[in-house]
Amino acid sequence: MADSAQAQKLVYLVTGGCGFLGEHVVRMLLQQEPQLRELRIFDLHLGPWLEELKTGPVQVTAIQGDVTQAHEVAAAVAGAHVVIHTAGLVDVFGKTSPETIHEVNVQGTRNVIEACVQTGTRFLVYTSSMEVVGPNIKGQPFYRGNENTPYEAVHRHPYPCSKALAEQLVLEANGRKVLGGLPLVTCALRPTGIYGEGHQIMRDFYHQGLRLGGRLFRAIPASVEHGRVYVGNVAWMHVLVARELEHRAALMGGQVYFCYDNSPYKSYEDFNMEFLGPCGLRLVGTRPLLPYWLLLFLAALNVLLQWLLRPLLLYAPLLNPYTLAMANTTFTVSTDKARRHFGYEPLFSWEESRTRTIRWVQAVEGSAQ
Numbered sequence: 398m399a400d401s402a403q404a405q406k407l408v409y410l411v412t413g414g415c416g417f418l419g420e421h422v423v424r425m426l427l428q429q430e431p432q433l434r435e436l437r438i439f440d441l442h443l444g445p446w447l448e449e450l451k452t453g454p455v456q457v458t459a460i461q462g463d464v465t466q467a468h469e470v471a472a473a474v475a476g477a478h479v480v481i482h483t484a485g486l487v488d489v490f491g492k493t494s495p496e497t498i499h500e501v502n503v504q505g506t507r508n509v510i511e512a513c514v515q516t517g518t519r520f521l522v523y524t525s526s527m528e529v530v531g532p533n534i535k536g537q538p539f540y541r542g543n544e545n546t547p548y549e550a551v552h553r554h555p556y557p558c559s560k561a562l563a564e565q566l567v568l569e570a571n572g573r574k575v576l577g578g579l580p581l582v583t584c585a586l587r588p589t590g591i592y593g594e595g596h597q598i599m600r601d602f603y604h605q606g607l608r609l610g611g612r613l614f615r616a617i618p619a620s621v622e623h624g625r626v627y628v629g630n631v632a633w634m635h636v637l638v639a640r641e642l643e644h645r646a647a648l649m650g651g652q653v654y655f656c657y658d659n660s661p662y663k664s665y666e667d668f669n670m671e672f673l674g675p676c677g678l679r680l681v682g683t684r685p686l687l688p689y690w691l692l693l694f695l696a697a698l699n700v701l702l703q704w705l706l707r708p709l710l711l712y713a714p715l716l717n718p719y720t721l722a723m724a725n726t727t728f729t730v731s732t733d734k735a736r737r738h739f740g741y742e743p744l745f746s747w748e749e750s751r752t753r754t755i756r757w758v759q760a761v762e763g764s765a766q
């Protein structure tokens with residue numbers, strides 16, 4: 398981002414900095430970005446762990462705010478050199494309305510872009526998602542594809558629709574003149590399914606397994622591959638992109654990059670067992686125990702129950718027609734675009750990512766007892 402004369406001069410803003418990925422981005426920046434002077438963390442809900450960061454050499458500024466409120470975003474962005482926009486509503490379980498998902502993911506992103514333009518911030522890194530591409534509503538496989546692989550990206554669910562719209566806004570904003578007349582440089586990172594310390598869905602599967610007497614029941618054929626990437630490597634990619642965006646603006650501006658590492662290609666369930674297995678869970682069955690039509694029926698039943706129970710309680714199980722289609726459609730990435738464009742190499746090997754995640758699940762287990 399800057400030469401040595403500018404050491405410890407940079408101000409970064411991370412939106413959603415208290416989320417699963419956001420926390421890793423924040424910690425990674427503090428460890429790996431020597432030019433950082435101030436790190437602003439903007440989130441709807443601030444975590445208590447932020448306090449421990451405030452004693453280090455970098456000024457850590459926690460800002461409780463809402464990305465849907467343009468004035469709050471503009472106040473947080475003013476004076477920042479780089480914005481890493483990870484804040485978003487990740488809901489594929491029907492917990493929130495489609496309107497709210499759109500408001501946070503699309504309008505929130507629009508507010509971040511406008512704040513950059515109005516206040517003169519030149520570098521914007523957006524956390525997009527593999528979901529912007531697929532799996533699509535036709536359930537077509539995307540097998541070890543890259544950023545240029547042709548694929549019909551057609552969605553109906555509010556989450557992928559919102560991420561696709563937001564990504565488009567970010568890419569279209571590349572080159573816009575910001576306050577002071579210089580061009581905005583943007584790019585979007587598309588993680589596949591992120592795993593690692595703090596992953597709520599992994600925690601949910603773990604607790605479900607414990608409730609079922611240490612067993613999980615195979616629902617998805619082992620042959621369906623689902624792309625996964627370790628959270629530390631996703632965070633590292635964000636840090637590198639933010640650092641390189643100025644020097645390689647012509648190459649990187651307006652580009653999309655899948656987030657990848659050396660995590661193995663496996664089915665969603667077999668991959669989870671890499672961590673849950675060593676924590677004492679067993680995946681029962683070499684093939685799905687229920688036929689697909691029955692799973693689809695149960696998924697549809699869950700939608701009906703969610704609707705019927707809505708006035709009384711929030712019923713949002715893991716299984717619904719959308720999550721079933723996600724888990725049941727091959728979507729894997731094989732690319733080296735990030736290495737070619739900004740020298741990315743995963744910071745954590747698969748073995749290290751696995752070990753760290755297992756340790757975290759074991760700690761979850763310990764804290765639950």
Ligand SMILES: NC(=O)C1=CN([C@@H]2O[C@H](COP(=O)(O)OP(=O)(O)OC[C@H]3O[C@@H](n4cnc5c(N)ncnc54)[C@H](O)[C@@H]3O)[C@@H](O)[C@H]2O)C=CC1
Binds near residue numbers: 413419592
């Ligand atoms: N978890 C995953 O597997 C993947 C996530 N992503 C993207 O990565 C980003 C981060 O996702 P996660 O860390 O998994 O989710 P998360 O839910 O753990 O973190 C999102 C953060 O955004 C904050 N936030 C939500 N609404 C906000 C608002 N109105 N104003 C300010 N902050 C708000 C939340 O409080 C939370 O701290 C999201 O943009 C998501 O779309 C992309 C690919 C995969």
Ligand SMILES: CC(C)CCC[C@@H](C)[C@H]1CC[C@H]2[C@@H]3[C@H](O)CC4=CC(=O)CC[C@]4(C)[C@H]3CC[C@]12C
Binds near residue numbers: 617
């Ligand atoms: C019980 C079922 C048969 C199995 C359910 C598994 C699902 C809960 C998960 C399968 C695929 C996941 C999604 C995928 O990894 C891609 C994602 C990208 C994002 O940007 C956000 C999260 C997610 C939608 C992720 C959510 C859980 C799954 C649907």
